[in-house]
Amino acid sequence: MSLQRFIQHALSEWMKGKGPQSDIVISSRVRIARNLSGLPFPMLATSSQSAEVVRRVEKALHQAKKHPVLGDAELIRMDDLNELQKRVLVEKHLISPQLAEESRHGAVILSKNEAVSIMINEEDHLRIQCLFPGFQPDDAWRLADQLDDWFEEHLSYAFNEECGFLTSCPTNVGTGIRASVMVHLPALAMTQQLNRLFPAITQVGLAVRGIYGEGSEALGNLYQVSNQVTLGQREDEIIDKLQGVVMQMIEHEQNARRRLRETSPIQLEDRIHRSYGILSHARFISTKEAMERLSDVRLGVDMGLLNNVSASVMNELMVMTQPGFLQQFAGQRLDPEERDIRRAVLIRERLSTEGNPEESGKTR
Amino acid sequence: MLCQECGKRPATLHYTKIINGEKTEFHLCEVCAQEKGEQMPGAEGGFSIHHLLSGLLNFDSHPQAGGQEQTGVKQETLRCPTCGLTYSQFSKIGRFGCSDCYQAFRERLGPLFRRVHGHTAHRGKVPQRTGGQLKIQREIERLKSELNQRVANEEFEEAARLRDRIRALREKLES
Ligand SMILES: [Zn+2]
Ligand SMILES: [Zn+2]
Numbered sequence: 001m002s003l004q005r006f007i008q009h010a011l012s013e014w015m016k017g018k019g020p021q022s023d024i025v026i027s028s029r030v031r032i033a034r035n036l037s038g039l040p041f042p043m044l045a046t047s048s049q050s051a052e053v054v055r056r057v058e059k060a061l062h063q064a065k066k067h068p069v070l071g072d073a074e075l076i077r078m079d080d081l082n083e084l085q086k087r088v089l090v091e092k093h094l095i096s097p098q099l100a101e102e103s104r105h106g107a108v109i110l111s112k113n114e115a116v117s118i119m120i121n122e123e124d125h126l127r128i129q130c131l132f133p134g135f136q137p138d139d140a141w142r143l144a145d146q147l148d149d150w151f152e153e154h155l156s157y158a159f160n161e162e163c164g165f166l167t168s169c170p171t172n173v174g175t176g177i178r179a180s181v182m183v184h185l186p187a188l189a190m191t192q193q194l195n196r197l198f199p200a201i202t203q204v205g206l207a208v209r210g211i212y213g214e215g216s217e218a219l220g221n222l223y224q225v226s227n228q229v230t231l232g233q234r235e236d237e238i239i240d241k242l243q244g245v246v247m248q249m250i251e252h253e254q255n256a257r258r259r260l261r262e263t264s265p266i267q268l269e270d271r272i273h274r275s276y277g278i279l280s281h282a283r284f285i286s287t288k289e290a291m292e293r294l295s296d297v298r299l300g301v302d303m304g305l306l307n308n309v310s311a312s313v314m315n316e317l318m319v320m321t322q323p324g325f326l327q328q329f330a331g332q333r334l335d336p337e338e339r340d341i342r343r344a345v346l347i348r349e350r351l352s353t354e355g356n357p358e359e360s361g362k363t364r
Numbered sequence: 365m366l367c368q369e370c371g372k373r374p375a376t377l378h379y380t381k382i383i384n385g386e387k388t389e390f391h392l393c394e395v396c397a398q399e400k401g402e403q404m405p406g407a408e409g410g411f412s413i414h415h416l417l418s419g420l421l422n423f424d425s426h427p428q429a430g431g432q433e434q435t436g437v438k439q440e441t442l443r444c445p446t447c448g449l450t451y452s453q454f455s456k457i458g459r460f461g462c463s464d465c466y467q468a469f470r471e472r473l474g475p476l477f478r479r480v481h482g483h484t485a486h487r488g489k490v491p492q493r494t495g496g497q498l499k500i501q502r503e504i505e506r507l508k509s510e511l512n513q514r515v516a517n518e519e520f521e522e523a524a525r526l527r528d529r530i531r532a533l534r535e536k537l538e539s
Binding site: 035037039040041043044123145148149152153157158159160161162163164165166167168169170171173174175177194195198199201202203205207208209210218228229230231232233234235 | 365374375376377378379380387389390391446447449457458459460461462463466467473476477480481482483484485486487488489490491492493498
């Protein structure tokens with residue numbers, strides 16, 4: 001039953017769109033990689049050793065009954081999920097494709113509001129993740145830090161003084177921390193400034209990647225900025241640096257939006273309303289086009305140019321129009337053409353209940 | 365921005381790597397990144413590239429073609445006694461097999477960590493329960509830097525308080 005909750009309930013906490021700077025920053029995530037001492041890393045672990053990892057973590061979790069976050073968390077085994085259910089968890093950013101597809105005895109602990117997901121037997125024994133809406137990497141770090149302390153009280157971690165926390169991949173060693181922020185940069189994209197911005201970000205040691213898109217493109221102008229270095233810096237230094245750089249990105253995007261509004265207000269409004277028109281009337285729409293149009297409409301909402309849609313609907317649609325979710329929604333496997341039709345239906349229905357107060361009908 | 369490798373598709377991965385002590389930028393599309401077997405930090409979420417570190421790891425073991433045989437033999441002898449992984453296997457797959465690999469490959473890891481992170485020693489969090497001594501040392505270091513700050517600000521009362529705390533922690537370490 002609880003499983004159904006995570007699969008069918010579309011909105012995770014991070015999608016609700018009510019965080020600081022949520023007109024530009026979609027979500028903030030901190031992930032901490034940890035391994036248990038005395039057991040090989042998942043890549044070389046035997047099946048019984050991997051099962052032992054889950055057993056130890058589950059035993060620890062049993063002692064968390066009164067914990068404010070872990071108390072009502074649920075441990076879900078990958079072997080108990082079908083392909084579609086796993087895909088939905090991936091699209092909600094709660095588990096990685098690697099855990100879904102390649103892990104042995106893979107499992108995930110999910111908190112009730114889905115802000116915390118702890119992957120077991122992914123690349124490392126434990127991946128503690130906190131995912132918050134808007135721009136709050138420091139809060140995400142604080143919670144991840146507390147959860148890490150809690151687990152460390154109940155489990156023995158692989159650690160040595162020189163290298164810090166020992167991880168399967170040398171790029172995670174030391175703090176094991178990866179902090180990332182998901183940003184929506186439509187105005188910088190429209191004004192072709194990303195070409196200058198991204199090299200500047202990589203210069204200071206952060207990485208940027210497009211989020212959605214199979215293969216080659218960054219769809220929907222959504223990017224993830226994250227730290228690269230995990231060894232030799234303290235966690236708070238890593239978080240501070242990421243925060244400082246993202247703050248500057250936010251400022252650049254705000255400036256670009258202001259300039260767009262000043263220099264080409266009609267073109268901007270036209271583009272936003274045109275995209276809104278297409279989304280609310282199309283009978284057939286691909287992921288690529290949907291993501292582009294949703295990006296435009298979201299920009300319109302965030303700039304106050306469109307008032308009959310909310311930002312959270314945009315976050316929700318971004319996730320719900322992905323293939324796995326659509327199929328879950330439809331209750332069956334769909335071929336790509338059927339998906340494009342279903343996607344158009346879903347978007348139309350969602351926008352029409354938003355747009356017309358009479359139809360939502362709750363107030364009277 | 366177009367991918368620097370194929371020049372056709374838009375670059376969606378942007379990161380730096382330290383090669384020969386120099387920071388080098390990479391701007392690649394997913395396809396080329398995958399072909400190059402690039403290690404992309406922060407790849408979790410979205411879709412993961414199944415990345416291999418081999419290019420990065422092999423860098424100083426094969427300085428030129430002529431040296432390969434010799435280093436090949438040397439690599440083979442480096443093996444983790446616990447999980448059985450050899451250094452050359454590690455450099456192919458880019459993953460350690462167990463926590464003891466760090467000790468077994470110790471002599472090789474310094475240069476690797478320097479290339480990936482620019483540092484070789486951990487400065488972050490230590491385990492609360494098992495890292496007792498180390499935790500106290502870190503706390504002393506932290507208090508010392510706070511102390512310097514207070515002195516610089518001429519907050520002498522606070523500084524004196526910090527000095528006492530540092531002294532107490534030092535005594536605890538020695539006992
Ligand atoms: Zn390319
Ligand atoms: Zn080993």
